[in-house]
Amino acid sequence: MRKKCTALILLLSILLPALASCGHLPVPDEDALFRQFTLDLFRQEVSADTITLNYTVQEPESYGIQDTPASLGSFSTDTAVSAASIENCLSLLQDFRYRKLSPENQLTFDVLKSYLETALLGAPYALYEEPLSPxxxxxxxxxxxxxxxxxxxxxxxxxxxxxxxxxxxxxxxxxxxxxxxxxxxxxxxxxxxxxxxxxxxxxxxxxxxxxxxxxxxxxxxxxxxxxxxxxxxxxxxxxxxxxxxxxxxxxxxxxxxxxxxxxxxNDGGLCYYPNGKRYYEYIVKRDTGSARTVPQLQNLTRRQMAEDLSAMQSVTPLSGEDSSFALADSSPEAILADLKEKTAGSFPSLPEVTTEIKFVQEEMAEYVSPAFYMVPPVDNSQENVIYINRGHLPDDLTLFTTLAHEGYPGHLYQNVYYASTDPDPIRSLLSFGGYTEGWATYVEMLSYYFTGIDEDRALLEQKNASLILGLYALADMGIHYDGWSLTETVSFFRSFGITDTETIREIYDLIIGDPGNYLKYYIGYVEFLELKKTAVKEWGEDFSQKRFHKAVLDTGPAPFEIVEKAVKEKK
Structure with a gap:
């Protein structure tokens, strides 16, 4: 799980650099002006609190950042100030002549504009946000x-x-x-x-x-x-x-x-709050990066689940003797090395990096995710850390696929690769959970086929994992958009053979406490599958896994409409 220590809050005091108007001085071109604008914005936002600064840059001085006071930030309920800040930044951004920008800067422009427009939709809902989610x-x-x-x-x-x-x-x-x-x-x-x-x-x-x-x-x-x-x-x-x-x-x-x-x-979904359904539509858009409406996403989820079920029915069910999976070396370091080697042919090459594996303290295992990757500073992506919560990883297969999600070719790989393209620093502060978690889930699903287990079993395990995540996504939308009660949620899961009421209650509570969280993973994953279909159609015989992966990785975290546009332009 990719962790961001703070949300981007755009301030009013963003200033374009003073430019000499004298005829004998060179006038900066549009690209230079734009890069100065995004650098000023980056400096301002990354300095908003000390943890963001420490995690984002290793050497602040190299970005012109000095003498920032130690601060953890604060929580604000002033929606008017938030909205005005975003509107101000959007206005400054739109003053640039888009056609005069380089393709790289046009991409940054598009991503930043989309991020700000989505943030503006959420500005009235500050008090709906929950900083204490499970x-x-x-x-x-x-x-x-x-x-x-x-x-x-x-x-x-x-x-x-x-x-x-x-x-x-x-x-x-x-x-x-x-x-x-x-x-x-x-x-x-x-x-x-x-x-x-x-x-x-x-x-x-x-x-x-x-x-x-x-x-x-x-x-x-x-x-x-x-x-x-x-x-x-x-x-x-x-x-x-x-x-x-x-x-x-x-x-x-x-x-x-x-x-x-x-x-x-309200002990139910967001739709029971005043304007709660609109707020949920906003967080779905923000967290998935998908342009589809909630009903469209429900249909997309059901269609993918039907495809998964059909694929499972096409192979022979597992016998009891096939149910175990054990690695010769189940250490996280060995698994990451194995994944790096086996996925090399389908993904672009990566600079050499170091990876430290840390374990969550046993006493806190219940309250921490199964695993998570710590995003390194933008100026030092060579040193990486992955945390493992052994209390949530019961077997070797789960550990293998989890490390694919967090490491190779998941979060670690995606972050290090994108950093190697030398993107505009402002891109590191723009969070697109659908892209980042969707990518990690997409490659996690691919990893089942790199385990070395029988091909039919790999398909059954992968499709089952996809189906379960699809169920959580439908439940998220059902609870928060359609207003499912706990009883209706229990009935829904039981219709798919999940009958443990206490387990369903725990899922229900997690979804109530963190709306849209499961959608980042599942909808992001399915949007990558849809992008792959687009690439196959657009590229024809020129399609390859490596070429597709390079196209989406080069684009970097962004809404899927922008990633799709980039894929089509690679024709």
Whole structure:
């Protein structure tokens, strides 16, 4: 799962560079003006909070970014300011003469314009957003982001410690946001609230064994220019800050959510809120990158599921003796090496990189995704980190396909490849979950055929995985767009042979707490399949897997309409 530490919020004070009007001075061309505009925008947005800055660039000075104060940011409910900021940026963008831009800059223009127009649709719905969603919310992501905050200099350590001091005020802002949601009748369901309370309690209960302690010491050891006595002082200060600032912030959050727990007015889908169906249409567009309406996406999902079922019926069912799968070497490093070798013929080559595998602490396994990839800085894509949650990966086949999703040729591969094309830095701040998660799911499905298992079994396993994800996608749209109750959701899953009511209840709660999340994966995946059909039709005999993959990878994260246009232009 590709993690972004903050959403892009566009500010009013974006200024085009002053240009000399004297005739004897050279006048910058449109491309130069445009690149200066996007660089100014990048500088401003990447500096909005310190974690975004630390994760996005390794050497801020090389981008002209200096002396930024340590900040975790804050949560705003001011929809008018947000809308005005986006409109201002759109106006500045549209002042450029599109036809005078290079093809590369036209692509950046198109992607940025689409991103801003979609963001503008969501501006009135600030209080509908839920920063505390299960598994992917602030309470889960922030500790991991702090653990991976890079220490390249002693000053980075000071900045990190300053961020810990900011935790109480940051969580105060978060609590105020949740109180504003409650006042507007938009607070989360009581079951999701209890999940957040339990997660906060589990976080602080770790005490001295907390992974924040071990990760801090490990990163300090890598700083050779920090004397031992200073390291000991930092460790002592860090411990004090965890107990004085971080743990109390989580306890305050848990208490605040407990106080608001029963203020929610809706335990069902978004469509039961005022304008909730429109808000859901917005997040579907934002999170999938698809131009299709929700009913069209429902039809697309059913059609793909029918194709998958038909494919499964065309092969012999598995016998009991074929049900196990074991790798000779099931270490994540060995699996990644195997995937890299086996997929080389179907994907463009990649620069050499290093990959560190880390494991989620056992005590937090219940509250963290099965695996996730940490996106490296734009100026250092050579060093990559993948987290594995062993509690959610029960067998070798699941581990293999998960590492395909997160590593080769999934998130790691896609990010490193795109970075090697030297894109405009602003592209790194524009999140398109349908493309990134859709790509990773698309190659995850391909990976079943690289396991070495029997071809029929590989097809059955892959189609079954696709069908299950399709069921989740239909349930997401059914709950939030059509208003399915829990009873209707149970009936839906039972019609496909899933009968465990408690499991269905857990799925229902996850979908209630994180609307549209499953769509990023499934709709993104199916849109890539549709793109492949387009490429086969457009290219004819010139079609190849590698050529198709190169076309979509060169385009980079974007709405699917833009990716499709790029594919057609490759004819």
């Amino acid at each position: 598994l992917t919310g602030v309470q889960s992501q922030l500790p991991i982001l702090l653990c991976e905050f890079s220490f390249d200099t002693p000053e980075d350590v000071d900045t990190y410690l300053s961020l810990l001091e900011e935790m109480p005020s940051y969580f105060t802002s978060l609590i105020s946001f949740e109180q504003a949601k409650a006042d507007a009748g938009l607070f989360m369901s009581s079951r999701n609230a209890q999940d957040i309370i339990d997660e906060c309690a589990a976080f602080t209960a770790l005490g001295d064994s907390h992974y924040l302690f071990s990760s801090f010491i490990s990163r300090l050891e890598g700083l050779s220019d920090l004397p031992p006595v200073q390291k000991e002082a930092c460790i002592s200060q860090h411990r004090d800050l965890i107990y004085d600032c971080v743990f109390p912030a989580y306890n305050r959050l848990a208490a605040a959510i407990a106080a608001l727990k029963d203020t929610g007015t």
